[in-house]
Amino acid sequence: NAGVTQTPKFRVLKTGQSMTLLCAQDMNHEYMYWYRQDPGMGLRLIHYSVGEGTTAKGEVPDGYNVSRLKKQNFLLGLESAAPSQTSVYFCASSVTSGRTDTQYFGPGTRLTVL
Amino acid sequence: SQQGEEDPQALSIQEGENATMNCSYKTSINNLQWYRQNSGRGLVHLILIRSNEREKHSGRLRVTLDTSKKSSSLLITASRAADTASYFCATDAWDGSARQLTFGSGTQLTVLP
Numbered sequence: 001n002a003g004v005t006q007t008p009k010f011r012v013l014k015t016g017q018s019m020t021l022l023c024a025q026d027m028n029h030e031y032m033y034w035y036r037q038d039p040g041m042g043l044r045l046i047h048y049s050v051g052e053g054t055t056a057k058g059e060v061p062d063g064y065n066v067s068r069l070k071k072q073n074f075l076l077g078l079e080s081a082a083p084s085q086t087s088v089y090f091c092a093s094s095v096t097s098g099r100t101d102t103q104y105f106g107p108g109t110r111l112t113v114l
Numbered sequence: 115s116q117q118g119e120e121d122p123q124a125l126s127i128q129e130g131e132n133a134t135m136n137c138s139y140k141t142s143i144n145n146l147q148w149y150r151q152n153s154g155r156g157l158v159h160l161i162l163i164r165s166n167e168r169e170k171h172s173g174r175l176r177v178t179l180d181t182s183k184k185s186s187s188l189l190i191t192a193s194r195a196a197d198t199a200s201y202f203c204a205t206d207a208w209d210g211s212a213r214q215l216t217f218g219s220g221t222q223l224t225v226l227p
Contacts, residue, residue: 105156
């Protein structure tokens with residue numbers, strides 16, 4: 001099993017450009033998450049999904065959109081990138097969001113917005 | 115806002131010494147988890163402790179939880195250079211539709227050979 005994979009690993013955008021980050025998991029997990037990690041800070045939840053076809057907002061959803069058309073994939077979109085979105089983005093998945101939830105993380109995507 | 119806050123922010127020790135990191139949180143929890151992040155990598159789950167547990171062991175890791183003080187500690191015994199990483203505590207929280215993990219800002223551990 002590959003676990004959780006993310007595409008691309010690095011990206012540089014100009015302000016106003018758009019892009020989509022792809023997350024894929026092969027563990028048949030129901031829940032998937034997108035986080036961002038800024039220097040000196042922990043992870044902050046952007047959006048999450050509790051199953052195929054569902055999405056919900058996390059702590060910092062503004063400027064991002066997501067889609068979960070297939071159970072194994074969770075896409076994060078930036079419609080008009082801003083320098084404040086320069087960050088490292090992590091995708092994670094879990095079996096459920098129950099009391100003993102453990103999340104499995106991808107390797108991250110380092111995004112720079114100029 | 116961060117639910118969990120780790121202390122210290124950075125810790126540097128010699129190989130073979132023990133490393134202790136602390137986590138404080140604000141609201142009631144069902145469980146608390148510790149994760150490790152090597153430089154440039156994703157987070158890896160280390161250990162989970164439930165709210166009705168006080169101590170848990172896994173190899174060289176020992177986690178304690180004091181729900182009355184809303185705090186947890188992670189002890190790494192006989193540290194190795196390979197333990198150099200950032201360590202994050204994560205607490206679960208109910209956001210109205212699902213339980214979510216909220217991460218602290220982490221402790222950067224450096225183990226010197």
